[in-house]
Amino acid sequence: MDKAYIQQLLELDGESVKLTEKKAAILAKAIENFAEKGYAATSTSEIAKQAGVAEGTIFRHYPSKKDLLMAIVKPGILKLIVPYFADQMIQEVLDPEKVELEELLRAFIYNRVKFVKKNTLMVRIILQEIAFHQEIQEAFKQTFLTKIYPKVVEKLKELQQEGKLNEYPIDTTLRFILSTVMGFLLHRYILLSEPIKNEEQEIEQMIQLILDGLHYNHRSE
Amino acid sequence: MDKAYIQQLLELDGESVKLTEKKAAILAKAIENFAEKGYAATSTSEIAKQAGVAEGTIFRHYPSKKDLLMAIVKPGILKLIVPYFADQMIQEVLDPEKVELEELLRAFIYNRVKFVKKNTLMVRIILQEIAFHQEIQEAFKQTFLTKIYPKVVEKLKELQQEGKLNEYPIDTTLRFILSTVMGFLLHRYILLSEPIKNEEQEIEQMIQLILDGLHYNHRSE
Amino acid sequence: MDKAYIQQLLELDGESVKLTEKKAAILAKAIENFAEKGYAATSTSEIAKQAGVAEGTIFRHYPSKKDLLMAIVKPGILKLIVPYFADQMIQEVLDPEKVELEELLRAFIYNRVKFVKKNTLMVRIILQEIAFHQEIQEAFKQTFLTKIYPKVVEKLKELQQEGKLNEYPIDTTLRFILSTVMGFLLHRYILLSEPIKNEEQEIEQMIQLILDGLHYNHRSE
Amino acid sequence: MDKAYIQQLLELDGESVKLTEKKAAILAKAIENFAEKGYAATSTSEIAKQAGVAEGTIFRHYPSKKDLLMAIVKPGILKLIVPYFADQMIQEVLDPEKVELEELLRAFIYNRVKFVKKNTLMVRIILQEIAFHQEIQEAFKQTFLTKIYPKVVEKLKELQQEGKLNEYPIDTTLRFILSTVMGFLLHRYILLSEPIKNEEQEIEQMIQLILDGLHYNHRSE
DNA sequence: GATGAATGAGATTTCATTCAT
DNA sequence: AATGAATGAAATCTCATTCAT
Incomplete structure (x- = not known):
């Protein structure tokens, strides 16, 4: 983990944070240790020693x-929940004219897979510590409810009205999608250490399962 | 948490463990504290004081x-992974004549819902600590691979041969089912503190989603 | 270390002490542990566990x-300082008619060699603990001054008057003999773990050295 | 025990160690307590309190x-075994032209007497703890065998060839000298608390005893 | 006599944090 | 900004001893 990596990891709204070498080293070692042993079991003296x-x-x-934990976790939560739409695929999908649930889902999943692969340690820290720190729980809930939930609900309602989605309550559908995707991400990228062999194939299968589960079948049209 | 509860929580193979009052008090307070603040952030002096x-x-x-942690976690892992088939519903389902995926799934889910509701704290501890303790990881993996995985794979293969299940790889299907069910359980019973309003309805919806996802539709027969 | 050994180890004035099996086991394990790790570093629970x-x-x-320490050490001090004149050689020597320094010395040394070899652990404990426990120091001094010192001084004075010993102060001579013999015993039987090859030859050399040091040479008469 | 004393006590190869006031105070109190009560019976909290x-x-x-014990004991072992040849007497003796066993012995004894008187507590600690700590035993053996033993054996062999020493095995002679001198030092400076009245006279008598014991009499030539 | 659960004081060690330099 | 010695509270763990059974 070099300074540049830490820098993009912690940047907010595209504004890069200023980091001295020492600060970057501290953050890097804090991230490594928090991810591996947990916040409570990591001592500041260890971080200091490792960071030199x-x-x-x-x-x-x-x-x-x-404060050190929160400096790491806060930007992480935001980025985990709110996709940063830099990549091509997701940009196209957001073009409202041609939106299809399948494409939306595919774009979302690939985007999050990319994010989780790039930020494994950070995601791990968030998951591990969220149960113990109310501040993190609230930041998470807050961010989700204000930054993402309304937009997603709106989009799903549209699809429902167009008959492209089942009639289950939106929340049930959303939880189904999120827990399936999150389950996949956790299982494949956080818990397992072995790299995945047929990544793309696995992802496509998951997409089909979700779509079938949602009675959404664009092929039948 | 009284002595009787602790006793059934930690029993293995139906053999009850012998507990003095003090030992039960220690375990009860350890469970409460580990669940709430995490193992590393809980001190033995706190447990002692609370347990009197x-x-x-x-x-x-x-x-x-x-050792205190493991005394709690080890029986928990076994019971979490290996359903203890005491209840009526699951007994009926295991009757091989009339097995149907839907019934199997329903029985499994209700059984696990019941377990998680009864053992929320224990499940929480396992989830929270599994990332930090290799012993727990190994106990988990070991238990899953020897006690459950072979049986489940066999059953799913049967269903596949009878044309009652899609042709996706068994592992993919299994991961889909487990991560959906686990996602639901975690979300509804571990993470959220509020009780669920329409529990049965939610569960039935989830079952339908999974079945649809698996192209399994007994109604079309 | 069986019960009989412990019994003779702790007997005083030839009167055997009564020991139950448990008591003997406790003493045996206490002796082993005190000798190996020292009194302060041995825990009673360890002794109990080992003794069953x-x-x-x-x-x-x-x-x-x-009290456990003193029960072991007190009889040990007495026996270490006051030779128990059971063996043949020393009995003969004490016959006043034919006493010669060389024979006296030889008898004394062989007797103490025998004792130290038989009671290595006990001697070790006394040596190790005497510095830390005033009670042991006093028991030691007391025993030496009342039971042995007067007799030995008397005998040496006799020899001096007969011209069979140098004219140095008795105390100097005594210290010379004792520190040489003790140095030998400690070095060969307590500190070293390897058995001695030419034990008798070594002892005879030491005797000659001491006699020469004391200008005592019966052969020149 | 002031800082300067501790400093020279722990210096190695003439290179002084750097000590803060606090570190010196800790070492001073550790030395006092270890010497008086033994390592195992001394608590770090006591040392801290006394050292302020x-x-x-x-x-x-x-x-x-x-580590605290070893920081004290290691330099002590070296200095106890390897005389630091700063004083006049020992320098002269090492002049090869005029070496005589008597002078060598006298220089050695006075040098060690001086050392033991100056470092009583340290010597006491080494003696008391050597039985319990393998590290100390090995450091001792190692230091003796590499730093002193070969030189001394060589010197004694020379004397033997010149007919100035008996024909006993070198090891026997060496053990005789060392155990006599050590016995004297321990007895007079470590075990006894009373100061010695006729120190020089006692030492000279001991020298004569040893020389006579070794059949070494330069006056008869 | 024997047990062993229970105690509570105290041992060693850790650690987040402060502060003079 | 950076250091690292110093702190003292608290953490884990030990142990001689007591006492009800």
């Missing part, structure tokens, strides 16, 4: 150990 | 804090 | 850990 | 209690 800085230096930048 | 015993008493029964 | 008795049982026989 | 530092401070400098 004095113990006091950490506290110069982050008033407390918890 | 001297700190030394904990270490008389469990040589180390980690 | 309950922790409380030790305290039923010995009110405190220190 | 927080308990954590000890562990900042010495990762474990055992």
Whole structure:
């Protein structure tokens, strides 16, 4: 994990954060340790030693150990929940004229797969610590409800009205999609250490399963 | 959490464990605290104080804090993974004559819902700690691969041969079912604190989604 | 270390002590552990476990850990300092008619060699603990000054008057003999673990060295 | 025990160690307590309190209690075994032209007497702990065999060839000298608390005893 | 006599945090 | 900004001893 990686990891709204070498080193080692052993089982002195800085230096930048955690986790939550639409595929899909659930789903999934693969440690930290820190829970809920939920509900309602989606309650459908995708991501990229052999094939199968589950079959039209 | 509850929680193979009052109190408070704050953030002195015993008493029964964790987690893993087929519904389903995927699924889901509702704290501890303790990971993997996986694969293959299931690879189907059910359980019973309003309705919807996803439609026969 | 050995080890004035099996087991394991790790670094629970008795049982026989130590050490001091004149050689030597320094010395040395070889662990414990326990120091000093010192001084004075010994102060001579013999015993039987090859030859050389050091040469007469 | 004393006590190869005031205080109190009560019976909290530092401070400098012991004992072993030839007497003796066993012995003894008187506590600690710590035993053996034994054997062989020493095996002679001198040192400076009245006279008598024991009499030539 | 669960004081060690330099 | 010695509270664990059975 070099400085540039840390920098893009923690940037918000495309604005890069300024990082000294030492600060970057601290963050890098904090991320590694939090991911591997958990926040509570990681000591600041260990981070300092691994980062090659004095113990006091950490506290110069982050008033407390918890602040260090939040400095890492907060940008992570935002990026995990709110896809950053830089890639081509998702840009096309958002073009409202030609939207189809399948394409939307495919774009979303590939985008999140890419994100999780690139930010495995960060995602791991968020998952591991969310149960223990109310601040993280609230940041998560808050971000989801304001940044994503309304847009997604709107889009799904549209599809429902166009007869392209079943008549189940939106929330049930959404939970179904999210828990299936999240289950896949966690299982394949966070829990397992072995790389996946037929990644694309697996993803396509999952998409079909979800679409079938939603009675959505564009091929039958 | 009274002694009787702890006792059934930790029993293995139906053999009840012998617990003194103090030991039960220690386990009860350990479970509560591990679930709420995590293993690493829970101190033995806190457990002792809450359980009304001297700190030394904990270490008389469990040589180390980690032993205390494992005493709780090991029976939990087994029971979480291997359903204990005591209830009526699942007994009927296992009757090989009339097995149908839908009934099997329904029985499995209700059985696990019941288990998770009854053992929320324990399930929470397993989930939270599995990432940090290799022993737990291995116990989990081991138990799953030896006790459950072979039987389930066999049953699904049967269904496939009878044309009652799609032709996707068994592992993909299995992961789909498990991650959907687990996603539901986690979301509804572990993460959320609010009780569910239309529990049965939600479960039935999920069953239909999964069945549709698997191209399994007994109604069309 | 069986019960009979412990019994003779702790007997005083030829009167055997009564020992139950448990008591003997406790003493045996206490001796082993005190000798190997030292009194302070040995725990009573370890002794209990090794002896196959309950922790409380030790305290039923010995009110405190220190009492257990003293029960072992006190008879040991007495026997280490005051030779128990059972063997033939020393009996003959004490016959006043024919006493010669060389014979006296030889008898004394062989007698103590025998004792130390038989009671290595006990001697080790005394040596190791004497620095830390005033009670042991005093028992040692007391025993030496009352039971041995006067007799030895008297004998040496006799020899001096007969011209069979140098004219140095008795105390200097005595210290020379004792520290040489003790140095030998410690070095050969307590510190070293390897058995000695030419034991008798070594002892005879030491005797000659001491005699020469004391200007005592009966052969020149 | 002031900082300067600790400094020279722990220096190796004439290179002084850097000591903060606190570190010196910790070492001073550790030495006092280890010497008086033994390592196992001394608590770090006692040392901290007496040294006027927080308990954590000890562990900042010495990762474990055992490290603290070894920091004290290791330089001590070296200096106890390997005389540091700073004083006049020993320098002269090492001048090969005029070496005589008597002078060599006298220089060695006075040098070690001086050392033991100056470093009583340290010597006491080494003696008391050597039985319990394999590390110390090995450091001792190692240091003796590599730094001292070969030189001394060579010198004694020379003397033997010149007919200035008996024909006993070198090892026997060496053990005789060392155990006599060590016995004297231990007895007079470590075990006894009272100061010696006629120190020089006692030492000279001991020298004569040893020389006579070795059949070495340069006056008769 | 024997047990062993229970105690609570205290041992070693860890760790987030402070602060003088 | 950076250091790292120092802190002291708290963490895990040990242990001699007691006591009800």
